[in-house]
Amino acid sequence: MTPVDVLTTRFREQGLRVTPQRQAIFRLLEGNGEHPTVESLFEAARAEMPTISLKTVYQTVHDLEDLGEVHLLHVGTGSVRVDPNVEHPHHHMICTECGRVRDVVVDVTDLRIPARARDGFAVSDVQVHFRGVCAECVDATGA
Numbered sequence: 001m002t003p004v005d006v007l008t009t010r011f012r013e014q015g016l017r018v019t020p021q022r023q024a025i026f027r028l029l030e031g032n033g034e035h036p037t038v039e040s041l042f043e044a045a046r047a048e049m050p051t052i053s054l055k056t057v058y059q060t061v062h063d064l065e066d067l068g069e070v071h072l073l074h075v076g077t078g079s080v081r082v083d084p085n086v087e088h089p090h091h092h093m094i095c096t097e098c099g100r101v102r103d104v105v106v107d108v109t110d111l112r113i114p115a116r117a118r119d120g121f122a123v124s125d126v127q128v129h130f131r132g133v134c135a136e137c138v139d140a141t142g143a
Contacts, residue, residue, distance in 0.1 A: 001084030035101035037079035091128035
């Protein structure tokens, strides 16, 4: 993800307020490959600044999405996930036990939808989600 100082400048250039709360969220996302939930970002930010609101976290991640700095993922785990990796095309593996989300690079350039199934639908994006059990959960259960 873009460094905190660059995000601060981009927010200001767009006329968006840059508050200490927003900068805390920027710091929590910088270099974060865990696909945190908005709620986990809120909890981590609240440990640093107890007055932060969940609404502030949601607004900030939506503003970051509008600027193209994050993707918000709805992967069926019950919470919105924040993906700061917007530079490299990738898909996701989702653990059905612990909910962990990981990036995976898969070449889908040859993936085709039959014309009759498209029925005039213009595809603009492809997201592939692989579901299964991560190695940590397999090790924990001994399966």
